[in-house]
Amino acid sequence: MAIQETGDLVTIRLCATRDIPAGEVIRVDLDDGRALAVYNLDGEFFATDDLCTHGDASLAEGEVDGGKILCPFHMGSFDIRTGEAIGAPCSIAVRTYCVSVAGDDVVIDA
Numbered sequence: 757m758a759i760q761e762t763g764d765l766v767t768i769r770l771c772a773t774r775d776i777p778a779g780e781v782i783r784v785d786l787d788d789g790r791a792l793a794v795y796n797l798d799g800e801f802f803a804t805d806d807l808c809t810h811g812d813a814s815l816a817e818g819e820v821d822g823g824k825i826l827c828p829f830h831m832g833s834f835d836i837r838t839g840e841a842i843g844a845p846c847s848i849a850v851r852t853y854c855v856s857v858a859g860d861d862v863v864i865d866a
Protein backbone atom coordinates (compact mmCIF):
# COMPACT_ATOMS: atom_id res chain seq x y z
CA MET A 757 0.00 0.00 0.00
CA ALA A 758 1.33 3.44 -0.85
CA ILE A 759 -0.09 6.87 -0.22
CA GLN A 760 0.22 9.10 -3.26
CA GLU A 761 -0.30 12.86 -3.43
CA THR A 762 -1.29 14.56 -6.66
CA GLY A 763 -2.02 18.22 -6.04
CA ASP A 764 -4.75 18.31 -3.39
CA LEU A 765 -5.72 14.70 -4.05
CA VAL A 766 -4.37 12.08 -1.65
CA THR A 767 -4.94 8.48 -2.64
CA ILE A 768 -4.01 5.04 -1.41
CA ARG A 769 -2.73 2.54 -3.96
CA LEU A 770 -4.50 -0.81 -3.62
CA CYS A 771 -3.00 -2.87 -6.42
CA ALA A 772 -2.27 -2.86 -10.12
CA THR A 773 -5.19 -3.17 -12.53
CA ARG A 774 -3.62 -6.37 -13.91
CA ASP A 775 -3.73 -7.96 -10.45
CA ILE A 776 -7.49 -8.55 -10.72
CA PRO A 777 -8.84 -10.43 -13.75
CA ALA A 778 -12.26 -9.35 -15.01
CA GLY A 779 -15.04 -10.81 -12.90
CA GLU A 780 -12.74 -11.49 -9.96
CA VAL A 781 -12.12 -10.10 -6.48
CA ILE A 782 -8.98 -9.91 -4.34
CA ARG A 783 -8.34 -8.96 -0.74
CA VAL A 784 -6.07 -6.00 -0.03
CA ASP A 785 -4.79 -5.35 3.51
CA LEU A 786 -4.10 -1.70 4.24
CA ASP A 787 -1.35 -0.55 6.60
CA ASP A 788 -3.98 0.92 8.95
CA GLY A 789 -5.51 -2.52 9.60
CA ARG A 790 -8.44 -2.31 7.22
CA ALA A 791 -9.03 -5.17 4.81
CA LEU A 792 -10.77 -4.40 1.53
CA ALA A 793 -12.29 -6.56 -1.17
CA VAL A 794 -11.38 -5.09 -4.56
CA TYR A 795 -13.37 -6.06 -7.63
CA ASN A 796 -12.95 -5.89 -11.39
CA LEU A 797 -16.32 -5.76 -13.15
CA ASP A 798 -15.48 -5.77 -16.85
CA GLY A 799 -12.67 -3.25 -16.43
CA GLU A 800 -14.42 -1.11 -13.81
CA PHE A 801 -12.96 -1.35 -10.34
CA PHE A 802 -14.81 -1.23 -7.01
CA ALA A 803 -13.92 -1.76 -3.37
CA THR A 804 -15.84 -2.71 -0.25
CA ASP A 805 -14.87 -3.72 3.23
CA ASP A 806 -13.74 -7.33 3.08
CA LEU A 807 -15.63 -8.37 6.21
CA CYS A 808 -19.21 -9.51 5.65
CA THR A 809 -21.71 -7.55 7.74
CA HIS A 810 -23.47 -10.79 8.69
CA GLY A 811 -20.51 -12.64 10.19
CA ASP A 812 -16.81 -13.31 10.22
CA ALA A 813 -16.33 -14.03 6.54
CA SER A 814 -14.03 -12.60 3.90
CA LEU A 815 -15.98 -11.37 0.90
CA ALA A 816 -12.82 -11.72 -1.20
CA GLU A 817 -13.20 -15.48 -0.70
CA GLY A 818 -16.72 -15.29 -2.09
CA GLU A 819 -17.94 -15.49 -5.63
CA VAL A 820 -18.56 -12.57 -7.99
CA ASP A 821 -21.88 -13.08 -9.78
CA GLY A 822 -22.48 -10.25 -12.22
CA GLY A 823 -22.63 -7.11 -10.10
CA LYS A 824 -22.97 -8.89 -6.78
CA ILE A 825 -20.67 -10.66 -4.36
CA LEU A 826 -21.83 -13.87 -2.72
CA CYS A 827 -20.51 -14.38 0.80
CA PRO A 828 -18.76 -17.75 1.19
CA PHE A 829 -20.33 -18.51 4.61
CA HIS A 830 -24.10 -18.30 4.17
CA MET A 831 -24.34 -17.16 0.55
CA GLY A 832 -25.81 -13.77 1.46
CA SER A 833 -25.04 -11.14 -1.14
CA PHE A 834 -24.22 -7.48 -1.67
CA ASP A 835 -24.37 -5.13 -4.62
CA ILE A 836 -20.69 -4.53 -5.41
CA ARG A 837 -21.32 -1.00 -6.73
CA THR A 838 -23.44 0.29 -3.83
CA GLY A 839 -22.70 -2.10 -0.97
CA GLU A 840 -26.43 -2.68 -0.47
CA ALA A 841 -27.34 -6.00 1.11
CA ILE A 842 -29.43 -7.74 -1.55
CA GLY A 843 -29.51 -11.37 -0.48
CA ALA A 844 -30.49 -12.93 2.85
CA PRO A 845 -29.29 -13.41 5.47
CA CYS A 846 -27.40 -10.14 4.90
CA SER A 847 -29.41 -7.07 5.86
CA ILE A 848 -26.77 -4.44 6.62
CA ALA A 849 -24.90 -2.74 3.78
CA VAL A 850 -21.17 -3.22 3.45
CA ARG A 851 -19.06 -0.06 3.24
CA THR A 852 -17.93 0.98 -0.21
CA TYR A 853 -14.96 3.15 -1.23
CA CYS A 854 -14.44 5.71 -3.97
CA VAL A 855 -12.18 3.88 -6.42
CA SER A 856 -10.35 5.27 -9.41
CA VAL A 857 -7.63 4.15 -11.78
CA ALA A 858 -4.42 6.17 -11.91
CA GLY A 859 -2.19 4.92 -14.69
CA ASP A 860 -1.92 1.18 -14.04
CA ASP A 861 -2.93 1.46 -10.40
CA VAL A 862 -6.24 0.98 -8.60
CA VAL A 863 -6.52 3.65 -5.89
CA ILE A 864 -9.01 4.92 -3.32
CA ASP A 865 -9.32 8.38 -1.83
CA ALA A 866 -7.30 8.58 1.39
Ligand code: FES
Nearest residue numbers: 808811827830832
Ligand atom coordinates in the same frame (compact mmCIF):
# COMPACT_ATOMS: atom_id res chain seq x y z
S1 FES B 1 -21.24 -14.39 7.18
FE1 FES B 1 -21.68 -13.55 5.23
S2 FES B 1 -23.72 -14.26 4.81
FE2 FES B 1 -23.29 -14.98 6.82
